[in-house]
Amino acid sequence: MRVVVVRQQVPEAGLLQGGSHQAVDERATLTFWRAAVMLEECIVLRPFPAGNELYGYGVALAYLGMRGEQVNTKFEAWRELIADIRALKLDSYGIAERHRSLRVP
Template identity: 45%
Template sequence: MHAIIRLRPLPARNALFGVGVGVAYMAASGESIDAPYGGLIDLARDIDTGRTDAYGTADRIRSWRVLITRATAGGRCVVPRRRGHPRLSALAAHIAYLCNGPRSGVTG
């Protein structure tokens, strides 16, 4: 994410692409992120203006992570859900759907 935003390999929308790559990388690593409202935008701006480096970026993303695990029975994806947090619940349901198909469940 940091490299894409700072090096600007695309003609436009590098911040958007960088955020997408960062989120996809976390998902591929078995984790997801639950950033506060506007958090990813603020992070992208901080990277672009040089207010944070790669280590600061990693620390901020690490503080937002949500673990996605695979259940031992059947290898199904189990996504923890925070009660009373509708945005994360919707994200968890979407991730479980991508991992397991339409009949997946979300724990919590």
């Protein structure tokens, strides 16, 4: 028996509405939110025996870079953000906003 997997490409939210400027803004918003969720999950759920914060930081940076977003990559700039996530002071939307504040012009 042969199994064939077919992947259908689905456009990101906002791209179907037609407004290209709006689609770009929505795409950037989703990008920062997704990076925020990845960072938050690594810090809060602690899936690894050690280094969860550093791993989450690396994953978030890699994802943002892959999506073309330039952010401050120095760990010191992320230290307070990571401490706030660990203390459960921020939700994923707050983390995404802090990510956006680290944008490099």
